[in-house]
Amino acid sequence: MTKSALQIARAAYQPKLPKALQGAVAVKEGEATQSVADQEAIQKLFPNTYGMPLIQFVEGADSEHAPMNVGVILSGGQAPGGHNVISGLFDGIKKLNPANKLYGFILGPGGLVDHKYKELTADIIDEYRNTGGFDIIGSGRTKLETVEQFEKGYEILKELGIKALVIIGGDDSNTNACVLAEYYAAKNYGIQVIGCPKTIDGDLKNEMIETSFGFDTACKTYSEVIGNIQRDCNSARKYWHFIKLMGRSASHIALECALQVQPNVCIVSEEVEEKNMSLDDVVTYIAQVVANRAADGNNFGTVLIPEGLIEFIPAMKSLIAELNDFLAHNGEEFNNIKRSKQREYIISKLSEANSAIYASLPEGVARQLSLDRDPHGNVQVSLIETEKLLSEMVATKLAAWKEEGKFVGKFAAQHHFFGYEGRCAAPSNFDADYCYSLGYTASMLMAAGKTGYMSSVRNTTAPAAEWIAGGVPITMMMNMERRHGEMKPVIQKALVKLEGAPFKAFAAQRETWAKETAYVYPGPIQYFGPSEVCDQPTKTLQLEQGK
């Protein structure tokens, strides 16, 4: 296998561990916990895994550990550092007892159900230390939800002598990990289940989980290329760059990148929803920034857009809901309408408010909304090229303003969408250390006989040695939410808080950034240089922790 020079050099990096994990470990138990809401309902659903105490690891005395086999699963979208969680887990269980074995289930939770697995030996692990991607065992999106799946899983776990299973995933996967932990506990199967918090979107975080892994690396990779584009923008002085960033529900990525690069505009979905902004409000805001800069002779700039924006605009949400509903009932009639008449047809059928919004959309977007539907007949919002939608609508508005004399300048746009460019980047030092520590912590939770816990590493703006490792009962993070018409226990998604320090820091500066050219150029992630370049956590984390 050919490797790049950096792959080779990086393989030798030894991730840093919290001091408490560097030698033998003791468990310090905290108070019993409660779920964040709906305590009664959650407790009823999780009689065996509710109310458990917080766990913190401290330095302890050496002790013997009986041999134990362990399984690991990667669930959902890739995030930088997944391989380091696994190598931390591997090193942790080998430290407990060199006879311990680690099995990886192939292509996600489906591998557990379908009994597809491989043993992860030292040779294999060494190939993947400090690398990006999930390719060591692959990932998948199968949801572990049914008793049949749990029983199929139990079959293979029993066969392989696996006593504990680690599920690395986002909020849904960790919820399911807890349901599985509860099921195996209720059945007395003797199998522990531990979760690890992963998502580049950054929306799995709370008091005990300071950040989900991969967010740091992904945001830094996006910020690198956005910074490069800004330097280009500021040199060529002739384009507005509309840059969409991955992140379906929360705008953490767009916000972190904005804090890193200081663009002219960054839209935050949560603010759009909170202020009940219409699509036209968003367009007008951007167009006004363009016009103000043009008045200074600056016909260039950058606009960051979170992928999920459309679904946060209340009026668009309502339009999409009505479209979904209408086409579900009138799909056949619609399909018989001539393509060139479909737009008129839709406009004539929708309620007045939604009809007006639909009519205001550029043709291509309107078509995407009515034609590109998933197998359930729903609009495929992720296919909408929001960056082009906004720039087209801004162009139209500016043309009108030009006629009125309210805009004197030129407007030409370039479009970008960054997602795949960062999800599998090799982890930054922060993510390499953080992930390795999360995996190592998971092994210690297993040794302590815990189940239904999520691996937790806190105090992450301090040097790694001072990080606090432990476990959080997953039920502690849950509340009840309506999903597909039913109330379900789920981990609360952490959206951007408008009263939080990161958003407030952004809001305090954005008017200056809009008018001036205050670009910052973060450059590529560095692994070997001075600590202030290589080891800094995200701006989001620093601001949240008051640094």
Next chain:
Amino acid sequence: MTKSALQIARAAYQPKLPKALQGAVAVKEGEATQSVADQEAIQKLFPNTYGMPLIQFVEGADSEHAPMNVGVILSGGQAPGGHNVISGLFDGIKKLNPANKLYGFILGPGGLVDHKYKELTADIIDEYRNTGGFDIIGSGRTKLETVEQFEKGYEILKELGIKALVIIGGDDSNTNACVLAEYYAAKNYGIQVIGCPKTIDGDLKNEMIETSFGFDTACKTYSEVIGNIQRDCNSARKYWHFIKLMGRSASHIALECALQVQPNVCIVSEEVEEKNMSLDDVVTYIAQVVANRAADGNNFGTVLIPEGLIEFIPAMKSLIAELNDFLAHNGEEFNNIKRSKQREYIISKLSEANSAIYASLPEGVARQLSLDRDPHGNVQVSLIETEKLLSEMVATKLAAWKEEGKFVGKFAAQHHFFGYEGRCAAPSNFDADYCYSLGYTASMLMAAGKTGYMSSVRNTTAPAAEWIAGGVPITMMMNMERRHGEMKPVIQKALVKLEGAPFKAFAAQRETWAKETAYVYPGPIQYFGPSEVCDQPTKTLQLEQGK
């Protein structure tokens, strides 16, 4: 001005110089030179700057240098390292005589003509050392071609007491630099003109100019994100990523990236032209690779596409030529045709061969070809989304093969275009050193009283101290070519040579890369680590020099 940690750390980097430039310098003159072709015609056009000797700088004895003011211009598209050429030039002239002054002309050659300039003082230079972009003075695309421009330029040069002008640009800008040098020499204006070889496209190179600056950094930045996409691709195992790379005429960037990342497919425009491949041939080749991998259960992969591909497909070139010609004469009639009938209209009017090709194109692309025209009525080839064109046509072909049982698998595509992401990246160590050396060399050429030379730094696969600095008469690289119907002296564009070592290395391995998953993950450019990670030149350069 807020700066990132890397910007601050990087500002302190002292670029490496060839040993001969580290102290006082002496000039070693070589043999008289000839142009690469059309010697008689070129000599006639450049009586004062033709046939001059090659120059090499060697260690010399200290000597006095009379004060001299110098001007500098950035011409054309951005490339990483432009600021380092200017800082090398600045340090060079200050070393010659601390009283020397450097003036930058604003927004490209137009700044010379319009008398827009600023003095570049030490404070300003220090802000831009080792940074990407051209924003120190901006760039522009005005061509210096007319006597009026030359005279307007002379006015301001005389006024500022400028004795020598450095033009940093691509092949065309350097050709024009030589025309200007010749003009000022013929007029005895006492103003020297020196060129510096810039272009991320890598097509300004020859025996004396081993590489043009910026190519190294741009290719490494693109390779970083392509590598990340490949890691994602190999983890998710469900998409084919079609990745278009900047570079209008030559495929050097796509080829270098292919050598770095080992994708499943890389199309090289020069090969397509040489083998007289049709669009269908290209599509069939890609579809076959997809089908072969699908047979192994690998429904994922990567395809690199050079931006200029369409214009290298002989049949497409002929179609575009006929369309340009036809619409120039029948534009009015065409504009009166109903939009939905335009496609049929074009098909009915073109010659049989071109009509068939036009009919085979996906609707969106056919529309781009006939509707999106520049102010001269020409097809805007750069607007064609070649990456989508190819993936759509591959999908169509695979659907047909599926019916015939020749394809068993799934095909889903993602699209990317990388250009602006790399043009203004902060220069790699290589480009930082190379550019600084080019600028420093330019100052020594001025001190030696030279004009019509291009700054040349060779032996660039050796450590910087062993690099050979000197000057090449620009006329030496010229031949006569037809441009807009007239024979003009121009610097030969260096396309990818199919018999060259880089292409041969690629061709020898591409079948393996197509079938297997042999991805390499270069990762981000590193500035501070081990030399094998931070200081390696491109694979292209290493292969060309037999390393």
